[in-house]
Amino acid sequence: MGKPTGFMEYTRQTVIDRPPRERIGDFKEFHQHLDEQKRRDQGARCMDCGIPFCQSSYGCPVDNLIPEWNDLVYQGKWEEAFLRLMKTNNFPEYTGRVCPAPCETACVLGINEPAVTIKDNECTIIDRAYDAGLMQPRIPQSRTGKRVAVIGSGPAGLSAADQLNQAGHEVTVYERDDRIGGLLMYGIPNMKLDKELVERRNSLMAEEGISFRTNSNVGVDVPVQQLVDDHDAVLVATGATLPRDLPVPGRELKGVHFAMEFLKSNTKSLLDSGLADGSFIDAAGKKVIVIGGGDTGNDCIGTSMRHGCAAMVNFELLPKPARERTADQPWPTYPRLLKNDYGHEESEAVFGSDPREFSILTKEFLGNEQGELTGVKTVRVKWIKEPGERPRFEEVPGSEEVWEADLVFLALGFLGPEQQLIEQLELETDARSNVAAEYGRFVTTHPKVFAAGDARRGQSLVVWAINEGRAAAREIDRALMGVTELP
CATH class of the missing domain: 3.50.50.60 (FAD/NAD(P)-binding domain)
Structure with missing residues (x-):
């Protein structure tokens, strides 16, 4: 599949992003497609690997026919690539944008080279299909009465x-x-x-x-x-x-919100009025702390940056992940690696440093007499892993800190x-x-x-x-x- 020597001739090239300081000025998508030849070159990198782990149980959950449409991208057969893609996935316009791409961490080329840009290829296929008028209503020919x-x-x-x-x-x-x-x-x-x-x-x-x-x-x-x-x-x-709460002293203070309260109100106001109605939690000029990593936490960071927050910190209880695979995260498993996502990039571009603080535990929310949030009290933790046991943490004595905060968003999962x-x-x-x-x-x-x-x-x-x-x-x-x- 692809060009037999493509993975040796072409380097991995992902979509082009608008600069962080520019893109935080709006809520528009910031990824930009490569031109057709460069995208075809990325399709050419799909190697004839024999067993395509990208579409195995380690890779794509919907069993996308990845090597087939990568090859069709390489050949410039966009309509055929679209038809292959739609055989297995109802919504590639969504997964091509928001999926964390387990297919790429399972890519055979990824054993010792940067993986094929499977996610970007998928997004290009479906976006071109819309532009070409290929996405048309499919009216069922008959009805069952059920x-x-x-x-x-x-x-x-x-x-x-x-x-x-x-x-x-x-x-x-x-x-x-x-x-x-x-x-x-x-x-x-x-x-x-x-x-x-x-x-x-x-x-x-x-x-x-x-x-x-x-x-x-x-x-x-x-x-x-x-x-x-x-x-x-x-x-x-x-x-x-049902969101996971953080039941520590001061949880009732004004300014402590679940992440989805923040994200949903922002998007609804954006769609209803372009944020003109004010019916959202506004982070403009506020010192923001996001508690919890993952995609939701990152989305809170990115949204706060677009509001124009005055400061940004992201707490993560777990230790800082490795940048590369470790012995306990072998290929083709999906590894937990340090990922510099869009929100982290934007915060670093504005405030000068990565917003994330790892191995940190929230102990208390602090407030004033008006019941408004003013800060967060934390302690550092040390993680311990004994053979055959689950990891656990211990608080580090003398590591207590107080962080100023006007808003806290809880992104602790569901x-x-x-x-x-x-x-x-x-x-x-x-x-x-x-x-x-x-x-x-x-x-x-x-x-x-x-x-x-x-x-x-x-x-x-x-x-x-x-x-x-x-x-x-x-x-x-x-x-x-x-x-x-x-x-």
Whole structure:
């Protein structure tokens, strides 16, 4: 696949980013595609590796036909590359932008050379397909008469809805927010995933026959039992939206917020009014501390930088990761490495240093008499790993510090799905409070109700949500029709 000698002739070249100080002036996407020849050269780097680990269990969860469309990119056969890509992935315009690319850490070339730019190649294929008019509504030729309700319009719900609609079922998607997309709409900032792309894809699915019901909170203003009675099957794809809190003294102070409070209000205000309505948590001129790493923490940094924050610090309890693979993170596993993401770059460009502080534990939030946040008290920790035991940490004596802060954003991950709907449906849950539904079958303890995505597996990646949505759709189709032809 690709050019047999391409990996020796061409070096890895990723997308071009606008300079950090320039891009924090707006909420527009900042990645820019390479020109066609350079992109074809990147496709040429895909080597004839024999066993493509990029699409194995270590790589792409949706089993993208990566070597095939890399080869087609190299040959300049863009329409064929698009058709190959759409065989396995309903939303490459999303994964090509926000996926952490486990395919690349599993790339065989990546054993001793920089991996193939698989994610960038994917994004270019789908963006060119839109530009060329190849993304057109696919109207099902016939209908089965079966009705399916999908609760939640994140990537799991939307991928399931897309598959079920193509199978001929009448699909209605219920979303409690005012716009369709779930975390694609309100969980990921606009500079990382332009919401016009989400709206464009939603419009295509609506033209194909999917019904979208916004401002419809199932279990609150939409009776859940009526939903079950009126449909032949119901899919719970509500995500894992219950945030992990930090119950330390001072948590009640004004200025301490969950990350999603910040990110959602910002995106909604941006879409509603270009931030003119003021209906968001404004970090302008504020000293900001983000507690928690990962993508969500980085998104809080990037959003705060665009507001014009006065200072930025990012606390991470875990120790500083290695820059390269270590013995306990061998190829082709997905390693935890030090990643300098866009928010870190922007903070460093403005304030002169990496905002991250590792191995640090928050002990208390400090405030004034008005109940407003003024600072954070911390202590450094030392991590200990005994053979056969889980890592643990100990506080370092004498390492207490106080950090000034006007705003704190908690980006500590999610505990699982909200329970109200699950309880009303009387569904069993697993030990982590997720809906109990076996992977591969996806049916819950209620025979008409299925579950997929983060609501079933816990907090995970967009690409895993797509995997689960597609697989759940296949099992719903099988349950309704006796057989299924869905992939």
